[in-house]
Amino acid sequence: MSMGFDKETFKKSVLFNMKNVFRKTVDEATPEQMYQAVAYAVKDVIIDEWIATHKEYEKQDVKTLYYLSMEFLMGRALGNNIISIMAQPEVKEILEELGFDLNVIEDQEPDPALGNGGLGRLAACFLDSLATLGYPAYGCGIRYRYGMFKQKIEGGYQLEVPDDWLKNGYPFELRRAEYATEVKFGGYVNTVWENGKERFVQEGYQSVLAVPYDMPIVGYGNNVVNTLRIWDAQAINTFSLDSFDRGDYQKAVEQENLAKTIVEVLYPNDNHYAGKELRLKQQYFFISASVQRAVMKYMEKHDDIHKFYEKTVFQLNDTHPTVAVPELMRILLDDYGLSWDEAWEITTKTCAYTNHTIMSEALEKWPIELFSRLLPRIYQIVEEINRRFQQKITEMYPGNQDKLRKMSIVYDGQVRMANLAILGGFSVNGVARLHTEILKNQELKDFYQMMPEKFNNKTNGITQRRFLLHGNPLLAQWVTKKIGSDWITNLPHIHRLAIYAEDPRCRQEFMDIKYQNKVRLADYVKEHNGIELDPRSMFDVQVKRLHEYKRQLMNILHVMYLYNQLKDNPNLDMVPRTFLFGAKAAAGYKRAKLTIKLINAVADVINNDRSIGGKIKVVFIEDYKVSNAEIIFAAADVSEQISTASKEASGTGNMKFMLNGALTLGTMDGANVEIVEEVGAENAFIFGMSSDEVIRYENEGGYNPMEIFNNNFEIRRVLMQLINGYYSPQDPELFRDIYNSLLNTKSSDRADTYFILRDLPSYAEAQRRVDQAYRDEAWWAKAAILNVASSGKFTSDRTIEEYVKDIWHLEKVKVELEEEA
Ligand code: GPK
Numbered sequence: 174m175s176m177g178f179d180k181e182t183f184k185k186s187v188l189f190n191m192k193n194v195f196r197k198t199v200d201e202a203t204p205e206q207m208y209q210a211v212a213y214a215v216k217d218v219i220i221d222e223w224i225a226t227h228k229e230y231e232k233q234d235v236k237t238l239y240y241l242s243m244e245f246l247m248g249r250a251l252g253n254n255i256i257s258i259m260a261q262p263e264v265k266e267i268l269e270e271l272g273f274d275l276n277v278i279e280d281q282e283p284d285p286a287l288g289n290g291g292l293g294r295l296a297a298c299f300l301d302s303l304a305t306l307g308y309p310a311y312g313c314g315i316r317y318r319y320g321m322f323k324q325k326i327e328g329g330y331q332l333e334v335p336d337d338w339l340k341n342g343y344p345f346e347l348r349r350a351e352y353a354t355e356v357k358f359g360g361y362v363n364t365v366w367e368n369g370k371e372r373f374v375q376e377g378y379q380s381v382l383a384v385p386y387d388m389p390i391v392g393y394g395n396n397v398v399n400t401l402r403i404w405d406a407q408a409i410n411t412f413s414l415d416s417f418d419r420g421d422y423q424k425a426v427e428q429e430n431l432a433k434t435i436v437e438v439l440y441p442n443d444n445h446y447a448g449k450e451l452r453l454k455q456q457y458f459f460i461s462a463s464v465q466r467a468v469m470k471y472m473e474k475h476d477d478i479h480k481f482y483e484k485t486v487f488q489l490n491d492t493h494p495t496v497a498v499p500e501l502m503r504i505l506l507d508d509y510g511l512s513w514d515e516a517w518e519i520t521t522k523t524c525a526y527t528n529h530t531i532m533s534e535a536l537e538k539w540p541i542e543l544f545s546r547l548l549p550r551i552y553q554i555v556e557e558i559n560r561r562f563q564q565k566i567t568e569m570y571p572g573n574q575d576k577l578r579k580m581s582i583v584y585d586g587q588v589r590m591a592n593l594a595i596l597g598g599f600s601v602n603g604v605a606r607l608h609t610e611i612l613k614n615q616e617l618k619d620f621y622q623m624m625p626e627k628f629n630n631k632t633n634g635i636t637q638r639r640f641l642l643h644g645n646p647l648l649a650q651w652v653t654k655k656i657g658s659d660w661i662t663n664l665p666h667i668h669r670l671a672i673y674a675e676d677p678r679c680r681q682e683f684m685d686i687k688y689q690n691k692v693r694l695a696d697y698v699k700e701h702n703g704i705e706l707d708p709r710s711m712f713d714v715q716v717k718r719l720h721e722y723k724r725q726l727m728n729i730l731h732v733m734y735l736y737n738q739l740k741d742n743p744n745l746d747m748v749p750r751t752f753l754f755g756a757k758a759a760a761g762y763k764r765a766k767l768t769i770k771l772i773n774a775v776a777d778v779i780n781n782d783r784s785i786g787g788k789i790k791v792v793f794i795e796d797y798k799v800s801n802a803e804i805i806f807a808a809a810d811v812s813e814q815i816s817t818a819s820k821e822a823s824g825t826g827n828m829k830f831m832l833n834g835a836l837t838l839g840t841m842d843g844a845n846v847e848i849v850e851e852v853g854a855e856n857a858f859i860f861g862m863s864s865d866e867v868i869r870y871e872n873e874g875g876y877n878p879m880e881i882f883n884n885n886f887e888i889r890r891v892l893m894q895l896i897n898g899y900y901s902p903q904d905p906e907l908f909r910d911i912y913n914s915l916l917n918t919k920s921s922d923r924a925d926t927y928f929i930l931r932d933l934p935s936y937a938e939a940q941r942r943v944d945q946a947y948r949d950e951a952w953w954a955k956a957a958i959l960n961v962a963s964s965g966k967f968t969s970d971r972t973i974e975e976y977v978k979d980i981w982h983l984e985k986v987k988v989e990l991e992e993e994a
Contacts, residue, residue, distance in 0.1 A: 177218050177221050177222060177258070177396075177990055178218055178258055178259070178260045178263070180263045180266075180267065183214055183218070183260070183263070183264070183267060184267045184270075184271075186213075186214035186217055187199075187207075187210050187211055187214045187267065187271070188210075190209070190210035190211075190213045190214055191206065191207070191210040194206075194209060194210065194213070195209075195210070199271050199272070200272070204273065204277050204278060204280075204281050205281045205341070207268075207271075207273050207278055207281075208251065208278045208279075208281035208282055209341070209342075209344055211251065211264070211268070211278055212250075212251050212282070212344035212345060213344050215251065215254050215255060215258070215264075216344060216345055216389070218258055218260070219254060219258065219389045219391055219398055220389075221990065222258075222391070222396045222397070222398045222988065222990065223389050223398035223400075225396060225988050225989075225990055225991070226396070226397050226398045226399070226986075226988050229986055229987075229988050230309050230986060231474075233984075233986060234474060234484070235309040235484075235983070235984060235986060236309065236483065236484050236485070236486065236981075236982065236983050236984065237309045237310065237311065237467075237484065237485055237486075237983075238303070238308065238309065238310040238311070238486050238488060238981050238983060239310075239311050239313050239463060239467055239485065239486070239487050239488070240296060240299060240300070240303075240310060240311065240312045240313065240488050240490065241313050241314075241459075241460065241463060241487055241488065241489055241490060241494035241497055242292075242293070242296045242312065242313070242314050242490035242491075242493070242494065243293075243314065243315065243455070243456065243459070243490070243491075243493040243494065244287060244288030244289060244292055244293030244296060244314065244439070244490070245285075245287050245288055245293055245296045245297050245300070245312055245314050245401060245403070246286060246287065246288030246289070246290070246293035246294040246296070246297050246321075246799060247284075247285045247286075247287065247288075247297045247388075247401070247799070248284055248285070248286075248294075248297065248639065248798075248799030248800055248802075248803075249279060249282040249283075249284055249285075249799070249800055250282065250285070250345050250388070251278070251279050251282050252275075252279045252643050253301075253391070253638065253639055253643055254345070254389075254391050255275075256393070256638065256642060256643055257305075257391035257392065257393050257394065257638070258391065258394075259393075259394045261275075280800075283336075283338040283340075283341075283343075284320075284338070284798045284799055284800050285320065285338055285343070286320035286321035286336055286338065286439075286798060286799070287314065287315070287316075287317050287320045287321075287403070287439060288320075288321065288439070289321060289439070289441060289442065289443040289718065290443045290717065290718040291443075291529075291717075291718075291823075291824065291825050291826070292443075292490065292491060292529050294799065294825060295490075295604075295633055295825060295969075296312060296314075296490055298634065298635050298636045298639075298825070298969040299312075299969055299972070299973060300312050300390045300399065300401060301390065301393075301636040301638060301639065301969065302634070302636060302968070302969040302970045302972070302973040303390070303399060303973055304390045304391060304392035304393075304395075304397050304398065304399040305392040305393040305395065305397070305636075305638070305662060305970065306392075306970060306973055306974070306977075306985065307392065307395060307397050307985045307986050307987060307988070308973070308977060308981075308983045308984075308985060308986070309399070309983060309984075309986060310399050310983075311399065311400050311401070311402050311463075312390070312399075312400070312401040312402065313402050313403075313404075313459065313463035314401070314402070314403045314404070314459060315403055315404055315436055315439075315455060315458070315459045316346075316386050316403035316404060316405045316436060317436055317437070317438060317439045318339065318436055318437050318438065319335050319336050319337065319338075319437065319438045319439065320336045320338050320439050321336060321439055321441060321757070321798070322334060322335060322336055322441055322757070322760065323335075323336050323796055324757050324795055324796040324797070325795060325796070326702075326769075326773060326793060326795050329769075329770045329773030329774055329777065330766070330769070330770050330773075331757070331758055331766050331769050331770075333441075333760050335438075345388050345389060346386045346387065346388050346403075347386065347387045347388075347389075348384065348385075348386050348405075349384075349385045349386070349387055349402075350384060352384075352385050352466060353382050353383065353384045353385070353407070354382070354383045354461075354462045354465050354466060355380050355381075355382055355383070355409065356380060356381055356382075356383050356457065356458050356461040356462055357375055357378040357379070357380045357461075358378055358379050358380065358381075358431065358454065358457070358547055358548070359377070359378050359379050359546065359547060359549070360375050360376050360377035360378030360379070360549060361375070361376060361377055361549055362374070362375055362376075362549050362550050362553060363375075363376050370510075372507070373506075373507055373550060373553070374507075375549065375550045379424065379427060379428050379431055380409050380428065381406045381407065381408065381409060381428065381431050381432045381435060381458065382406070382407040382408065382409050382410075382432070383404045383405070383406060383407075383458060383459070383461070383462035384404065384405045384406070384407050385402045385403070385404055385405075385462070385466075386402070386403050386404075386405055387400045387401070387402050388400070388401040388402075388403070389401075393638055393661065393662060394662075395987075395988065396988040396989070396990050397986070397988050402463070404436070404458065404459045404462050404463070405436055406431075406432040406433075406435045406436045406458060407432055408425075408428055408429040408431075408432040408433075409428055409432075431454075434451065435451070435454050435455060435458050436455070436458070440452055440455075441757070441759050441760050442759045442761075442762075443718040443720065443759065444530050444532050444534070444535045444718075444720060444722075445532075445534055445535055445759060445762070446534065446535055446536060446537050446538070447761075448538075448539070448540075450543055450547065453539060453543065453544065453547055453548075454547065456493055456494065456495075456496055457496050457500070457547070457548055457551070459494075460494050460496045460497045460500055461496075461500050463497075464487075464497055464500045464501050464504065465504065467485055467487075468481070468501075468504055471484055471485055478505065478509050478511070478519070479511075479515065479519065481519050481523060482519055482522035482523040485523055486523060486524075486525065486980070486981050486982075486983075487501075487523050487524045487525065487598075488525050488526075488527065488976070488980070488981070489524060489525065489526045489527065489594055489598070490527055490529075491527060491528070491529050491530075492526070492536075492537045492590035492591050492593075492594050493537070495526070495537075495590040495591075495593050495594040495597070496548070496551060497524060498520060498524055498558075498593055498594065498597030498598070499548075499551045499554040499555050499558070499593075499597075500551065501516075501519070501520045501523060501524070502516050502517070502520050502554050502558075503550055503551060503554055505519060505520065506554070507550070513557070517558075520597060521596075521597060521598060521599055522599055523598075524594075524597050524598035524599070525598045525599060525600035525601075525602075525980050525981075526594035526595060526597075526598050526600065526601050526602075527601075527602050527603075527604065527631070528591070528601065528602070528603055528604070528608075528612055528617075528822075529604055529822050529823075530822050531608070531611060531612070531615075531616045531819070531820070531822065532722065532820065536589075536590075536591060537589075537590040537591070538587040538588065538589050538590070539587060539588045539590070540586060540587060540588075541583065541586050541587065541588060542586075544588045552588075555582060555583065555588060555593065556583060558582060558593070558596065558597070559581060559582040559583040562580070562581070562582060562596055563577060563581055566580055566581075566623075569623065576619060579619050580592060580619050580620065580623070582596065591617075592620075595617065595620050595624075595627070598627070599627060600627055600629060600979075600980045601617070601620070601627045601628050601629070602628070602629050602630060602631045602980070603630050603631070603822065604630075604631060604632065604633045604822050604823040604843075604844075605630070605632045605633060605822060605823035605824075605843045605844040605846070605847065606630055606632060606846065606847060607819075607841075607842070607843060607846050607864060608630075608822040608823060608843060609628070609629070609630035611819060611864065611868075612628070613625075613628055615868065629979055629980070631972055631975050631976055631979075631980075632823065632844055632847055632966075632967075632972065633823040633824075633825050633828070633844060633967075633969070633972060634825075634828065634966075634967050634968050634969035634970070634971055634972035634973075635825050635828045635829050635832070635967060635968065635969055636968070636969050636970075637660065637661065637664050637832060637968055638661060639803065640803065640806060640829045640832055640833070641832050641833065642661055643803065644802075644803030644804070644806060644807055644833075645690065645803070645806070645807035645833055647686045647689055647690060647807075648683075648686050648690070648807065648833065648834065648961075651682060651683070651686055652667065652670060652961070655669075655670060655673055655679070656669040656670055662970070663970075664964065664965045664967075664968035664970065664971070665965030665966070665968075665971075666965070667961065667962055667964060667965050668962050668963070668965055669962075670958060670961055670962035671958075671959060671962040671963075673958060674954075674955045674956075674958035674959050674962065675955070677951065679958070680950075680951055680954035680955060680958065681954070683834065683954050683957060683958050684950065684953075684954050684957075687808070687810070687834065687957070688708060688709075690804075690807040690808040690833075691706075691708035691712055691808045692708045693804060693807070693808065694706065694708075694712070694804050694805060694807070694808035695707075695708050697801065697804050698792065698794060701794075701795060701796075701801075702792070702793075702794060702795055704780075704792055706751055706790070706792065707749065707751065707787065707790065709749070710748075710749040710750055710751045710787075710790065711748050711749065711750045711751065711810045711811065711943075711947050712751050712753060712808055712809050712810045712811070713750055713751065713752050713753065713809075713810065713811040713813065713838075713943075714753045714754075714755075714805060714808075714809040714810075714811065714812060714813060714830070714835070715728050715752075715753070715754055715755075715756075715813035715815070716753070716754070716755035716756065716794070716797050716802065716805055716826060717755075717756060717824075717826050718756060718757060718758075719756035719757065719758040719762070719765040719766075719768060719769060720762075720765065721764065721765070721914075721926065721927050722816055722817050722820040722821065722927050723815070723816050723821065724815050724816060724817060724927055724929055724932075725754060725756060725768055725772070726768050726771075726911065726929055727815060727929045727932065727933060727936060728752070728754070728813055728815065729752075729754075729768070729771055729772050729775055729791075730891055730929065730933060731933065731936055731937055731940060732752050732775060732779070732789065732791055733775060733891045733894060733900075734887055734888070734891050734933075734937060735747075735789060735940075736775075736778075736779055736785070736789060737887070737890060737891065739785045739788060739789065740784075740785070743784060743785065743786070745788070747788055747944055748944050748947045748948060749787060749788050749789075749790075750788070750789055750790070750944075751789075751790045751791075751792060752789070752790070752791045752792070753792050753794060753805070753809075754772050754791075754792070754793045754794065755793070755794040755795075755797030755801075755802075755805065756769065756797060757796075757797060763910070764910060764911065764914060767907075767908065767910060767911060768911065769793065770907070770908075771895075771900070771908055771911060772791065772793050773793050774900040774901055774907075774908075775791055775900055776790075776791035776792065776793060777900075778899075778900055779791050802826075802829070806826075806829045806830055806832075806833045806835070807833050809830055809833065809835035810835055810836065810947070810953075810957075811835060811836055811838050811858075811943060812826075812827060812830030812831065812835040812836065812837045812838065812839070813838055813839070814826070814827045814830075814837055814838070814839030814840070814842070814843075814845050815838065815839055815840055815861070815932075815936065816840060816842045816843065817840070817842070817862075817867060817927040817928050817932075818840045818841055818842040818861060818862055818863055818864040818866070818867045819842065819864035819867045819868055820842065820867075820927070821842045821843040821845075822843055823843045823844040824842075824843045824844050824845065825844075827839065827843070827844060827845055827848055828844065828848070828964065828967035831848055831852070831960045831961070831963070831964045831967065832961060832964045832967070833961070834957040834958065834960055834961045835957070835960065836856065836857060836858065836943075836946075836953075836956055836957060836960060837849070837852075837857040837858065837859075837960075838857075838858040838860075838939060838940070838943055839857070839858070839859060839860075840859070840860065840861040840862070840932070841859060841861070841863050841864065842864060844967070845859075847966065847967075848967070851963040851964070851965075851966055851967075852959055852960050852963040853959070853963075855956075856956040856959050856960060856963075857960075858939045858940075858942055858943050858946075859939070860932070860935040860936050860938065860939035861932040861935050861936065862928060862931065862932060867928060870928070874923070875923040875924070875925075875926075876925075876928070876931060877924075878915060878916055878924050878925040878930045878931070879916060879924075881930045881931065881933075882916060882930070885934070888930060888933060888934075892912060892915065892916065895908040895909070895911055895912040896908065896909055896912050914926075915929060915930055
């Protein structure tokens, strides 16, 4: 139990909140009201630790990390916060005394979904680990009015419903009006001469007021509370306009609109750049506010801006926050009057960049016209950075136009954010070993050759506190019973479980827990989707964003193939299997949305065919999100990680499945490579082309899928079913685009860009191995336990320690709470 927690005080606090906020007694309260009352009581406990933490940071004058990210996919806070203050048993008891069930109360909380997928969830895991390890850090982001949309499935199609997560207020946030900061857009740059020096002043601009909301990030059992600071936009008071703008009604209205629209909604694209003006506004908005505040905070305690980097580090989560580089330059040049070289040295010692993808459609390239119109002073600085860099390239590689073309920051009418991020910082990291090697040897080869010292790998990780301790209480208790509770803050200790993999009784216990978790998922699916699952069947799960490179299509084509086998031979000997899918498609991503429709169409046909004796069931789980992910991972037998090799930078879902004892069925891509290395290839199912093969084919212009179509009857039959109405009798042409994407032809794109048909036979063969293996329950249980036992490397605690050691150089802080009188 946390020092700051007292059961009686807590109970009184809940009752007080109920009265004060809702004018109700507990027996009149709805679960939603009880959730709020409990959340405020928890916040009250946290606040004392929060204050104590920041006092300690001040006292020790610590170096601080600012993790700059457009996305933080936090998931619910209440349950995790209760665990972190180590008060779960007590809060559960109190609620029972008051006639409520903690699980039901936790379920009232909306998922704060300020992120799309892996990149945003990684940021959330990192914040958890930073606080638990005691490192001073802020997450800096945007308080989107609407987060990731909610997904409804109607008639098999995805519908997007706005996520009004703030509708009832969010108990854990704290508005910090005193730190509001002005951010300027547009206008023009005026040059004025001051004491024989040029000064640049932005004029005729529009501005918004950035107002921070802080959320507590509670370390596990250590009294440390860090801060996630997300910025809201507010209109600047018209009275504070420039004197000659005062009374400019038009401008006041425009600024009002800018403030309203800028934080309105999260762009729902994953691994895809859409080039929208509003998106660039969002980027500069939260970066300018965060960087200005970081500089101000530093100057409150220090007098020499030249040493800014000794106390501050900015980690850029992908290229989205890259305007931090020219923004810091601007502040140092224009506000502090430093020379270019001084400002550049400080900036490049402060910033570090993480690359999360090699998908070319994700590369951020802003048209100069847009960039310079929106950020005129920032663009000037970018041009100067580029001018000096081109000079350097020319010196190093005289006459080499190719190097200039590939490495320039401004080129061909565009500002290339990745190039700017690489040049503007001291570190570039990939997110899994294979991914970093591809960056060094292919995607960023020229940069690697010029500045090899910047490049490093940081294999991703996940927090075991959310994805085992909170998400899978049965398994968590079992693990603790076997090996003690060390694993909660030291995951590699979980390796001590390995000996229990040999013990038949332990295997049985493990499988019983898996079964109960499958029942829990079945209950969830029944309640939310109205579909029955059979918990005795094998649960084969693919949950992640819908993207062609992740190959949900290959999975469903295999299901279609298997169904054909069953129709040919109803006595086919196979383990009954439930294929579960969960995935949101970007709202504008047509082919991804059609793939969702295909999965649901196949589900419709197969689930209603009595002749196959329930051997296959296909289920699309609506609205995949952090809160139901916790339930899904716990229930999985098979973890589908089947991306085209080289395309998935790391993956993190793969690690969550492993931690929960699912076996990986996957390609040698991203962190799968390291997962297999830890658990042993004999405890996973690996198939498909290697990344080298994929890259070789790509360099040679692809392969010819027609050969497979012509020579493989089974595959041909499946493909024909896409266009003969087998799964869409009312509209036989419905899936024509998917068919074409695999074989054709008309479009200028290469057919089957993601090698789905090429890998399908090998995938089907791996699936047969899965089927065979599952029949041997003892073997399966052993392999599953070994997966849990081998997951130690994949804690985000390890990832954070590596970032600290190689990039951030932070010191650990201890926080003691003063004993209350
Ligand atoms: C990568 F580039 C992007 C992106 O825009 N969004 C996103 O979620 C993911 N990612 C990668 O696709 C995953 O492989 C990786 O594990 C994750 O980022 C975290 O690094």
